[in-house]
Amino acid sequence: MVENAGYVSDDDFARELRMASQAAEMATARAAAAAASRRRQKEQQLAAGAAVQLPRTIGALSGSAILIGSIVGAGIFISPAGVLRHSGSVGAALTIWFATGLVEAVGALCYIELGLLLPEHGGDFTYLLRAFGPLHPFLGALPAFLQCWLDVNVSNPAGTAVLALTFAQYSVRPWYGSHCPPPAGLEPLLASLIVLTLTAANCIGVHWSTRLQNVSTAAKMTAMAIIVAVGVYSLSQGNVQYLATGFEGTTSSSSEMIAALLTCNWAYAGSKTLNEMSEELKDPPRTLPLSILGSLPLISAFYVLVNAAYLTVLSPQQMLASPAVAFLFAERAFRPAAFLMPLGVAISVLGALNSMILANSRVHFAVARQGHHMHVFSLVHVRWLTPVPALIFQAVVVCAMVFVGDAEALLRLSSFVSAFFNVMVVASLFVLRRTMPDANRPYRVHTLLAVSRLLFSAYLLVGPIVDHPRTEYLYSVAMLLLGLAVYTPFVYKGWSWPLLERCTVGLQKALELLPTEY
Template identity: 35%
Template sequence: MEKLRLKRDIGLFSAVSLNVGLMIGSGIFMTPQRILNLMGSPGGSLSIWAAGGVMAMLGALCYAELGTMIKDSGGEYIYLLRTFGPFPAFLYIFLTVCLLSPTSQAAIALSFAQYAVDPFYQGCSSPEIVVKCTAIVCIIVVLFINCLGVKLAVFIMNIFMASKVIALLVIAIRGVGLLINGQTVNLQNAFEGTVIGFGQIGIAFYQVLWSYGGWSNANFVTEELKNPEVNLPRAVIISVLLVTCLYILVNVSYFAAMSSNELLSSGAVAISWGNKILGKWMWLMPLSVVLSTFGAINSGTFSGGRLYYVAAREGHLPAVLSMIHVRRLTLSPAMIFTAVTATIIIITGDFSSIINYNSVCTWIFFSLTSASLLYLRIKKPDLPRPYKVPILIPILFFIMAVYLVLAPVIDSPQMEFLYIFGFMLISILFYILLVRYKLHPKFLHKVTLHLQLLLEVAPTDKYEDD
């Protein structure tokens, strides 16, 4: 009987699409004015965008080594599990399930919905119920696509990645044209008024790195990646370089077209740019945001389902999430769970502080993951490493990750930070009960069997190379 397992259907282009698809979401269209407000000058703002690209590249290189050394899917979760044991891995998956994944997906879906319905409510605010219902429909459509088949989800991912790159290229090329025509007044004395502060720069980094978020996406699907020893490092390097160049050029275009005051007063900088530069073609900008956010939701669902699948396979989530559809070979239970949690957040959530809220939590685990690479270098130097980065790279990334965790907390403490540490304390209780002592309610086994029959899913054999 043929083993039931995931297939290696993801090539280099699709791996790049997965990373770029989540990296380019709503951030580059929405956050530049926030960065300018925090940094105080165009030069300071551009510097933070460039530094964010460097930071993402350092992290991507570290993850490339980890991904070619530990070839299981699951990203940070599996690296923490294989290096430091079950508790840090459980802490990561608990916070991801409760906070990171659903809030990120919900926030992007709401951005999609806002831009999708705005043209129907010109001159007035879109009703909240309409926006939320549209966001939920988007989540369901993406779920349907991902449950139909891996190849269809990857095809959609590739198409939307190409469309959003083209949209950013339009902005970047038009900006270069403005500079060639001598429209440089807004970039003169570019660093005048730059704000320098320990916590201020940390918050600005949070905003920028939210826009770069997704550079580790390919590490969540290592088991489905063709020739991961070669394609994983190439995918992360290509995707980060591409996005960094696009982000810097797009920001230059924004500054070439608008003064700092115009940019700061903009609710959505890409829309303001389109109104000023594109004329009757300005409708391309809201369309670009809709395409970009839809593609990001698709990439997030694709990779998020893989994370839940791996965690369930290791016993840290309900067993049904480690099962795949017996005919389509898709992770339908894990992706349904991702969609349900995101829908709950859409219905009940408030996203005014979502970036800072997610970023502190994210960078805690980035620092732990980079520490795991350093630990393996010291304790297990003989492990096969098809791809190896200079030791200075994980050291620098670890130091920067710790800074990004501590700087805003120390300089500008907020209630969101307290919530995160509260969730961490709760996770300890769940770990003791569910993992350490395995106190599982008896009815869960029956629930799992019924869900297997309903969803037509079964446990998998761990992927092995042919």
């Protein structure tokens, strides 16, 4: 019998639907087997049908924009008062801003070597797994798992929630003024709305995200340029009385100096963002160094100039009395147009928030491919080619933290753990040099520079424990123990739940998801 052209019978449709369901079930079964035998993950396919790869769409310009957007957020508008308070003098504060920029540049060189040696999604997780994983069947993969456990469940969503709340606060402030607080619940609601909006944009495709990043980066650099220009004008008028105090009053306490370094270091958070999305870079040996080295020196220079500009208009005492220096600076310098500064800060934070949503979802994606997270997070949309499940899960966790509202404690918790893993990541560089001596390294950082970065990170880790032990460290130990409890059965032994596998198949059908080739 000859069928009409273009006609598909109900039986044919049902048969195709059954075949698609069987293909999805086969893909899930293969992924579960790969998680149970991690040593053979590289040789196994996570898909039963045709595999796809994330497109390489990020060039040097967009990469620089993403890095600037990740680093330049709320830090430069909030941290200056803390750095000045802990350092004790104008000269010491400016020196710390300059020195931290140099240290971050050295750290960037380490990340360039690691990123070009292992051009894979995941950043720190990937480096720790590849360095320590082969050294021991049980303990080798544990550092990488604990790092991703704390990152995806505590540190990253908490930091994203803080940025979202900061964006909301700076957005509503011009409309209510400094003497009239906004209605209760407005800021968390706006923060959740912007998280969901940016998540949707990142689900549709990375092109939308990079375009938004380029615009917000240009806006925030313009805002900082205006602050610097006002500072230059103020200097030309002879307003150097605050800068002239130099190092007068510099603290002699090592704990206070460490606190100043940690506060300043927070303003550089996000410098490893591009390493977490290496598989989406065009020509990584060219794009990664150009993006990192083209953005970090510019950011460091702007940070020093912005802090100097603050001190041409505000006294150190005024800076210390203000929780948000940019507001006070705008009121003193711009007067009737002061409302523009909160809007500029909001745009700056928006770029950092977008970068965190973009990059952190790729961490979910990478660790799931290694079997250290639920398999569904390793799937991408069939048309958009973005990790939609990871983005959705991340948005849910961030919105929950936004409404809890106490992200500061979570950030203190994660900062201690992050310092520990910063030491581990630099150590992994030396391990990889011994275990992969013949691997292609387009760039190799000087050993002395890498050692200096390692010692600096260790100093920031050990110093606070010795001088000012906090209860947050107990929480970090509790989280590490909980991660260990999860690691043993579900990662090391490879246990899986049939119900979870069925849910994964259902999500594959509902969201049109496919595994990627790995």
